[in-house]
Amino acid sequence: MILVTGGAGFIGSNFILDWIASERTPVVNLDKLTYAGNLENLAALQGDPRHVFVHGDICDGALVGRLLREHKPRAIVHFAAESHVDRSIHGPADFIETNINGTFRLLEEARAYWQELPQAEKAAFRFLHVSTDEVYGSLGPDDPPFSETTPYAPNSPYSASKAASDHLVRAYHHTYGLPTLTTNCSNNYGAYQFPEKLIPLIILNALNGKPLPIYGDGLNIRDWLHVGDHCTAIRAVLAKGRPGETYNIGGWNEKTNLDVVHTVCNILDELQPDSLLTPHASLLTFVKDRPGHDRRYAIDARKIERELGWRPAETFETGMRKTVRWYLEHAGWIQNVTSGAYREWVGRNYGER
Ligand code: NAD
Ligand code: DAU
Numbered sequence: 001m002i003l004v005t006g007g008a009g010f011i012g013s014n015f016i017l018d019w020i021a022s023e024r025t026p027v028v029n030l031d032k033l034t035y036a037g038n039l040e041n042l043a044a045l046q047g048d049p050r051h052v053f054v055h056g057d058i059c060d061g062a063l064v065g066r067l068l069r070e071h072k073p074r075a076i077v078h079f080a081a082e083s084h085v086d087r088s089i090h091g092p093a094d095f096i097e098t099n100i101n102g103t104f105r106l107l108e109e110a111r112a113y114w115q116e117l118p119q120a121e122k123a124a125f126r127f128l129h130v131s132t133d134e135v136y137g138s139l140g141p142d143d144p145p146f147s148e149t150t151p152y153a154p155n156s157p158y159s160a161s162k163a164a165s166d167h168l169v170r171a172y173h174h175t176y177g178l179p180t181l182t183t184n185c186s187n188n189y190g191a192y193q194f195p196e197k198l199i200p201l202i203i204l205n206a207l208n209g210k211p212l213p214i215y216g217d218g219l220n221i222r223d224w225l226h227v228g229d230h231c232t233a234i235r236a237v238l239a240k241g242r243p244g245e246t247y248n249i250g251g252w253n254e255k256t257n258l259d260v261v262h263t264v265c266n267i268l269d270e271l272q273p274d275s276l277l278t279p280h281a282s283l284l285t286f287v288k289d290r291p292g293h294d295r296r297y298a299i300d301a302r303k304i305e306r307e308l309g310w311r312p313a314e315t316f317e318t319g320m321r322k323t324v325r326w327y328l329e330h331a332g333w334i335q336n337v338t339s340g341a342y343r344e345w346v347g348r349n350y351g352e353r
Helices: 011-022 039-043 061-071 087-088 093-115 119-124 155-175 200-208 229-242 257-271 300-309 316-329 331-337 340-351
Strands: 002-004 025-032 050-054 075-078 128-134 180-185 211-214 220-225 245-251 254-256 284-287
Touching: 002 039, 002 061, 011 025, 011 039, 011 229, 025 061, 039 050, 050 061, 061 093, 075 093, 087 093, 087 155, 087 245, 087 340, 093 155, 128 155, 128 229, 155 211, 155 257, 180 229, 200 211, 200 257, 200 316, 211 229, 211 257, 211 340, 220 257, 229 245, 245 300, 254 257, 331 340
Parallel strands: 002 025, 002 075, 025 050, 075 128, 128 180, 180 245, 211 284
Antiparallel strands: 220 254
16 A cells, blocks of 8 residues: 555656556545646546545645554655646745645654554655656756756745755655655656646647747757656656655656647647648747746756666657647547636736736
C-alpha cells in the first residue's frame, strides 16, 4: 500500500494508472478535487479494490494522520499542489496554503507515523516529494542545464511555494531523519492534462478554430517530458533512490514555445488534412507576456541515469503524436473539463492580454 496525494490531477492520475498496471499493489489516493482534480481520469479503476479514493485536503492533519494509521502505507508519493504559474500570479494565496502549509502538515503527520513504525518498516519507509525545475529560476541561452546543485532562485509565487516545500522536505530529513526523496522535473505533457497548460490549450483551441495565444515573443524555452516517462522515473526513485537525495528529471527536449505550437499544428494538419482550419498555424496569435516569465529551463538528468538507470522512452515527436491523438479521441473528457469554471478562467487570463 502507498499513499498518493493529488492523484486525481494530471500527473498523479497517470502515476496511479501506471502504478497499478505495473506494481499491482494498492493505492490510497487523497485529493481535494480542486478545479484541477478529475476522477474521470481514473475511470478505468472503477470497482478496482486496489484504488481507494479519499476526498480530502492535505492541510487536514487529523485526516492525514487517520489515513496513515488505518492504511499503514510503506510510502507517501506527494503530488498534491496548486500547479499553474498563471493562476499563482492572479491569486497566490492557495499556493501558499496547499504547497507550503499542506506539505508541512503532511510532513508532520508522516514523521509521527514513521517514528512509531517497527524497525524494519521504519527503515523501508519513503516520503517522495514531487517538485519542479522552476525552483532553479531562469537560464541564460548559454548556461548549463539545472543540476541537483544549482542554487534555488524561484521567480513566481508558484515556484517560490514549491521551493519552500522542497526546503521543508530537506529539513525533515536532516533534522528528524525522515527518509525523504525529492524529484525536480521539467514540463510534462500527455493524456489527462487540464487544458490551461500550453500543450492541451493549444490542441483544443486549434481544434475549435480559436486563436493560439503565444506569450511575448514565443522564444521562451522549456524542456518537455512525456508524463509516462515522469511516472517511470518516480517509480525508479521510489525503488532505488537514496534517502535525503534529490533527483532532477527531464526529457533532453529543449524547445521554444513557437516550436511546440508549430509541432501541434503540423500533427493536426497531418491527421486532419480536410479540416477547414488547416493550416492550423494560421491561428497563432502573439499576446501580452506573462509577468516575470522565465526565459529558459533545461534539466541535466545525468544523476538519475547514472545512479538509477532511468532514461526517457519517448522522444518529443513520439510523445507529441500520442498526445494529440489522445485529445482527438477523448472528446467526452474534453467536453466535461471545459465547463463554466474553465471558461471563466480563460476569460480572466486571456481577456486582458
Ligand atoms: P494538477 O494541478 O494537474 O493536479 C494537482 C492535484 O492536486 C489535483 O488533483 C488537485 O485536486 C490536488 N490538490 C490540490 N490541492 C490539494 C490539497 N490541498 N489537498 C489535496 N489535494 C489537492 O498538477 P500536476 O500537473 O499533475 O502536478 C502534480 C505535481 O507535480 C505538482 O506538485 C507539481 O508541482 C509537480 N510538477 C508538475 C509538472 C508539470 O509539468 N505539470 C512538472 C514538474 C513538477
Ligand atoms: O517546468 C515545470 C513546470 O511546468 C511545472 O512545475 C508546472 O506545474 C507546469 O505548469 C509547467 O509550468 P509552465 O509555466 O512552464 O507551463 P505552461 O504550460 O503554463 O507554459 C509553458 C510555456 O508556454 C511558458 O513559457 C508560458 C507559455 N504559454 C503558456 C500558455 C498557457 C504561452 O505562450 N501561452 C499560453 O497560453
